[in-house]
Every structure is written in C-alpha cells, then in structure tokens.
Amino acid sequence: MTRSSVQVEDARPDAPDAGEQDDAAESGGDGESGGEGGGRVRPRRGRRALRWTAVILAVLLLGTAGAGYLYYQHLNDNIKKDVLNLGDHKVAEPTPNAAGQTPLNILVIGSDARDTEENRELGGARETFGSTPLADVQMLVHLSADRSNMSVVSMPRDTLVKIPKCTDPDDGKVYPASRGRVMTNQSLGHGGPGCTVATWQELTGIHIDHFVMVDFAGVVSMADAVGGVPVCVDANIHSRDGQGHGSGLKLEKGTHPVKGEQALQWLRTRYGFEDGSDLARAKAQHMYMSSMVRVLRENATLSSPGKLRRLAEEATRALTVDPGLDTVKKLYDLSTELRKVEPERITMTTMPNRYVGARVEPTEDAERLFRMVREDIALDGKDPEKKPAGAQTKVSDDPAAEDGEIAVQVRNGTRTDTRSQAPGRAGTVAALLVDKGFAKAVADPSVLPSEDRTVVRYPSADLEGDARRVAESLGIPPDSVRRSTDVSGVTLIVGADWREGTAYEPPAADDETPESAEALNGADEEACMHVNPAFTWS
Structure with a gap:
C-alpha cells in the first residue's frame, strides 16, 4: 500500500512528539486507544536517531574512557540494569555456522519517560509528565555470525502487535497478554524493556541476545562530544510554518556539520523534508546515523581523554541494559565486535508496513525481512553464497505425538x-x-x-x-x-503460495531486501534530503 503524502497530526495523548510546537494539545482516550481502526489521525515517529546516537556512541567509545579501577567502578554504577525477557516465549538461539559463530541481535529501545527534570525539559509535553513510559523507538541491530555485515531494522512505534503476557520479576506482577492488537510502544509499560523484547521475539521469531534502552537525558551533550555530523539538504530549509509548527531547523543548501541543539532539530524535523511524513523524517534520521558512524571511525578529536571521559559519564547515566551488558567491559567487548563491520556493509531499514485505520501493521515484505535476519542473510546482498532456507533453524527437542x-x-x-x-x-x-x-x-x-x-x-x-x-x-x-x-x-x-493442488512446493527463497524497507547503505555519502518548497527561503 502506498503511503499518503497528506500531512496529518498525532491525536494520541500518550506519546506526543516532543520538540515541535504543534505537540501541546492532544485529545484523550481510554486504555485501548492504541488499538486497531478508528478515525484517528496517524501518529508521528520522532526522536529515534537521537537515542540511537547515544547508543552507538556509548557502545563504540565507553571501553576506552576508563582510567583506574575506581573510575571504572563509578561508570559501572552509572549503568542501570533490567531483565532481558519478561515473556514465556523463549526463541532458541540460532545454530552456529561452520566456524562455530552465531549472529548477535541487540534491541535498541528509546523510552519517552518524563521521569526527571532533564527528561521533562527535553521531552516537553507537560500532559505526559509522570505517565507510563512508551517505547517510541525500537530498532533491532543484527550483527552477522561472521561479523562481516550489520543490519538495522526499525519498527514504527504505532505498529499493531499482540503484546504477550509479561511477568515483572521484581514484584511478581503479571501483565496479561493484550486483548487484540495494540501499539507496540505500549510494551514498555508491561513491566519494562523485557516485555518489549518479548513482543519482538513473538512477532519476528528472532532470538534477541541483548537490549539497550536510552532516555532523553545526556543525548544532546553526547552529540556535542562527537564534534559535528555532516548532513545535506538540496535547498535552503527553515522548519517552521505560520502556525509555529516545525523543529526550527534552519540550514542553507549543501552539506553542513550539525551538533547539539541543531542536531536535535535535524532529527526531529518533519515539516520541511519531502512530503512532511514520518517516512521522510526516518530517512533523514538514517542519513544522520550513517554519517555519524563514519565520523566515529574517522574523527581524531575523539582521542581527547577529556572528551571521552565526559562522553562516558553521560552515556552510562543514560543507559539501561540487560545483565549481559551491565559493565563497561561488556559494552567494550560488544563495541569490539561492532567495529569489525565497515560502513559499506551496514544496511539500515524500516519494517515494511501498511495502514490499518490510523495505525500500521507488518506486510508480507516485513516477514521476508524478518526471515532474512533469522537466517543471517545480509541485507546488502553481498553474502558470498546464499544460505539454504532453514539453515539457521534449530530443531526442537520436543518429541511429537503419534x-x-x-x-x-x-x-x-x-x-x-x-x-x-x-x-x-x-x-x-x-x-x-x-x-x-x-x-x-x-x-x-x-x-x-x-x-x-x-x-x-x-x-x-x-x-x-x-x-x-x-x-x-x-x-x-x-x-x-x-x-x-x-x-x-x-x-x-x-498461504498464497498454495492456492491449488495437494502437493506443497515451497517457493524459492526471495533473499533480496524488499524495496519497501527503504534500505540505506552506511557508506552512502551522496544522500541529501529533499526540501519541501513550502519550507525553503532565499
């Protein structure tokens, strides 16, 4: 289904898009407001890359910032921990390849919590202060078994899913499975990030090894620590209209390094890019992420001990992780694995989806994308040889009945x-x-x-x-x-692959990344955002 180019507003009370001036007034609803259908307008998806920036910076750089045991322990104490999976469904780990290697899957979660003064200032939307946090950013980072390539799959926050039963181990509280489908960002309120992990595994069948969750606080200062990330626009842009809508981003045509508040404006801009949709904003965010990864690999200014120390402080305070990543040493070991991948082997995608009323649901292309991740097939199409269907499937030990x-x-x-x-x-x-x-x-x-x-x-x-x-x-x-x-x-x-006859013939595996995933290569330095003529200036 083709997305409409008509610009719409977010009528949800539970997840206003912070930072733009059109977010203050949102109407009410009950606990089932995230469900299917209805005449509600389509929600916006913001702040994704801002939190992604924090995660990448933390993972790539934390391990180099420590100086002595006390400081190392101080950083460890900064890191918050939570349970990896609160659900009953445990997806089996993939079968190792011939070299004994297995893929690594990390779920990156961005929480919109307004639980501190800093988070409230950054997030805005006073009507949401103290409310149950939402997982407004969800990105699966898949590192291939041979560490040759990396795939990123982001899921829209308003995707309709079944949230499974989740049990909070701290107090034993049981959150029952959702009645019908609800928005995926509600999973965080069912006991914590472990329920978001459980929801992803239920939907995709992908084994998730770790999660990293980030809130608003400290992200802007980390963007400053990088020293500027180059972004490109094909015309002068000012993201502001007559009603005060927009992020305030103002740039001249061409490529410019952005950091701090200006980086935040870039990441939040919807009014002014292409058709003003969330899809355009996601494209701008992916461009920023790709550019940032290249900067982190090349920017010598990050060798400054002072900058690294400040970055480590901010990053560790912003992170919540599972027990498998709860020390600087573990994060550094992860960063070592991630750094093995060259930018040209990084592919960033958005889960293919279609509208259901005001929300979206995964399409057949999304299942193809999930299958490729499950089978460890590179999304850039550069695998040396195709893996046979089911090669990464671990057979159950459960015996069958007669x-x-x-x-x-x-x-x-x-x-x-x-x-x-x-x-x-x-x-x-x-x-x-x-x-x-x-x-x-x-x-x-x-x-x-x-x-x-x-x-x-x-x-x-x-x-x-x-x-x-x-x-x-x-x-x-x-x-x-x-x-x-x-x-x-x-x-x-x-399924649609067996419309007639009594002999099932499995279709040939389609191992091409769907066009609807909007794939962006991490080495693409020519990407440039198209500016909507209504938001340009001379």
Whole structure:
C-alpha cells in the first residue's frame, strides 16, 4: 500500500512528539486507544536517531574512557540494569555456522519517560509528565555470525502487535497478554524493556541476545562530544510554518556539520523534508546515523581523554541494559565486535508496513525481512553464497505425538491484496492430512488476513514437536514453523503460495531486501534530503 503524502497530526495523548510546537494539545482516550481502526489521525515517529546516537556512541567509545579501577567502578554504577525477557516465549538461539559463530541481535529501545527534570525539559509535553513510559523507538541491530555485515531494522512505534503476557520479576506482577492488537510502544509499560523484547521475539521469531534502552537525558551533550555530523539538504530549509509548527531547523543548501541543539532539530524535523511524513523524517534520521558512524571511525578529536571521559559519564547515566551488558567491559567487548563491520556493509531499514485505520501493521515484505535476519542473510546482498532456507533453524527437542493423536486446525489464508481467497483450501488440506494419518485434522472456516507463505503455528513449547511433525509430513520447511499466541493449538495456515493442488512446493527463497524497507547503505555519502518548497527561503 502506498503511503499518503497528506500531512496529518498525532491525536494520541500518550506519546506526543516532543520538540515541535504543534505537540501541546492532544485529545484523550481510554486504555485501548492504541488499538486497531478508528478515525484517528496517524501518529508521528520522532526522536529515534537521537537515542540511537547515544547508543552507538556509548557502545563504540565507553571501553576506552576508563582510567583506574575506581573510575571504572563509578561508570559501572552509572549503568542501570533490567531483565532481558519478561515473556514465556523463549526463541532458541540460532545454530552456529561452520566456524562455530552465531549472529548477535541487540534491541535498541528509546523510552519517552518524563521521569526527571532533564527528561521533562527535553521531552516537553507537560500532559505526559509522570505517565507510563512508551517505547517510541525500537530498532533491532543484527550483527552477522561472521561479523562481516550489520543490519538495522526499525519498527514504527504505532505498529499493531499482540503484546504477550509479561511477568515483572521484581514484584511478581503479571501483565496479561493484550486483548487484540495494540501499539507496540505500549510494551514498555508491561513491566519494562523485557516485555518489549518479548513482543519482538513473538512477532519476528528472532532470538534477541541483548537490549539497550536510552532516555532523553545526556543525548544532546553526547552529540556535542562527537564534534559535528555532516548532513545535506538540496535547498535552503527553515522548519517552521505560520502556525509555529516545525523543529526550527534552519540550514542553507549543501552539506553542513550539525551538533547539539541543531542536531536535535535535524532529527526531529518533519515539516520541511519531502512530503512532511514520518517516512521522510526516518530517512533523514538514517542519513544522520550513517554519517555519524563514519565520523566515529574517522574523527581524531575523539582521542581527547577529556572528551571521552565526559562522553562516558553521560552515556552510562543514560543507559539501561540487560545483565549481559551491565559493565563497561561488556559494552567494550560488544563495541569490539561492532567495529569489525565497515560502513559499506551496514544496511539500515524500516519494517515494511501498511495502514490499518490510523495505525500500521507488518506486510508480507516485513516477514521476508524478518526471515532474512533469522537466517543471517545480509541485507546488502553481498553474502558470498546464499544460505539454504532453514539453515539457521534449530530443531526442537520436543518429541511429537503419534500422527493420529495430533489435533490440527487448518485455515485458509490465501487471500492477497490483489486476489480473492481461493475457495475450499482449508477443507482440501485438512482432508490431505487425514489421508496421511492425522485423523484429528479439521478445517476451520475463520476468515483470515493473507499469509504470503504457508505456515504452521503452535501456542506453547509442548506442542512444538507436533507442529514440526505436521510441517514435515507436507514438505513445509522448518523455518515456516513458528510459535504464536494467536493460536490455541497446532494450526496450519494455507498461504498464497498454495492456492491449488495437494502437493506443497515451497517457493524459492526471495533473499533480496524488499524495496519497501527503504534500505540505506552506511557508506552512502551522496544522500541529501529533499526540501519541501513550502519550507525553503532565499
């Protein structure tokens, strides 16, 4: 679905877009306000790259800033810790490659918490002071098993997802699974960042090794410590209209280094870039991130001990991490791994999505992107050889029941955006399973949204073996078997790739990064933001 170029405002009360003057007045709603449909206008996605900047700076530089044990321990004490995963669904680690290496997945979370004076000043929106924080920035950083390439997948904050049941280990409080789909940024309020991790794993099937969460505080000063990041505009720009909307960014045509407040303005600018949409703002943020990575690798001014010490102080105070990253030493070890990747092998993307009312949901292209990450396929297309489908899938140790004892529901998910549902597919495939000895296979007449590929879903670990046995009997590849809270038992969803016949032929793996992911290469120094003529000056 093509995004509209019409500029809309964010009517959500729970996540105003701080920093622009049009954010103060937002209307109310109840606890289900993040759900599907409705006539609400589309929310904006801001502040992503600002927090991403903090994370990259911290991870790349923290380890070089310590001077002596006491100072090292002081920095360690600055770092806040939280549990990695609060959900029941634990995705198996990927199978090591021939060299014994495994990929590394880090979820970067940006919290909009207004819990300190600094955060309130930076975040604005007084009506949100003291409210439950939201995970308004969510980016998965995937480092390949051989450490040759890195992929970044960002998820829009208003993506509709099922938040799984999460349990807070500190007080034992249980947050039940969401009723229906809600906005993904609400996951942070279900016990902390560990629930955001659980939500990602539930949606994508990707094993997440670590998370790093950052709030507003200290980010601007860290942007200053870098010494300026070059950005480009193709015309003079002033992000301000007659009603006071805009970030205030004012730049002349060409390439300019931005830092401090001006860097913050660049990262928040929506009014003035291209069509004024969040997609344009995300593109500007990705350009900033790529440029910043290049600066960090080349800028000699960061060798200054004083600057590094100040940066380390600010970064450690801004970070919340899982126990696997809770010391400067662990962060430095991670930075060593990340620094192995050259900028030209870094690919930044946004999860492909389409509108559902005022919100968005993942598309078939998003599932392709997730599969490529699961299978450790480079998003830049430069893998020396293609990995066979399912190569990174770890087979379950859960034994399957006898075929005749496995209850299977078969559903028809063959409808697509361009083709109607193929009639009778659930009944045909259910009958096929019965013929193969699965006597408890039945057709479910439920009307489903489209499934690009035929999949087998199961709700709990004790049914994984049964689900894999069903897939095996039909020739469905292992990577199409996934755990999901959307089903109550082993469920086979006949996808758009099996609209006819009784012999399933898995489609050839499409290992090209979807165009809808808006991929940006980390070495692209020619990228330049197009300025909307309504926001230029002479």
